[in-house]
Amino acid sequence: xxxxxxxxxxxxxxxxxxxxxxxxxxxxxxxxxxxxxxxxxxxxxxxxxxxxxxxxxxxxxxxxxxxxxxxxxxx
Numbered sequence: 001x002x003x004x005x006x007x008x009x010x011x012x013x014x015x016x017x018x019x020x021x022x023x024x025x026x027x028x029x030x031x032x033x034x035x036x037x038x039x040x041x042x043x044x045x046x047x048x049x050x051x052x053x054x055x056x057x058x059x060x061x062x063x064x065x066x067x068x069x070x071x072x073x074x075x
Contacts, residue, residue, distance in 0.1 A: 015047075
């Protein structure tokens, strides 16, 4: 298990992959860990913890979470 208290690119990659898997994102290819900078680490972790804590998501919840991730991406 990763130590998510440490802001590392590896942890960002781990969390993004976990989020993509759990949300079954259709556009997962567009959501690469390298698209996020370390300044967004805490926000990514917050989203990860929300996703990890639930078993099922409504369509609107998935859209909201993906939208928040999109705002954190470097374009």
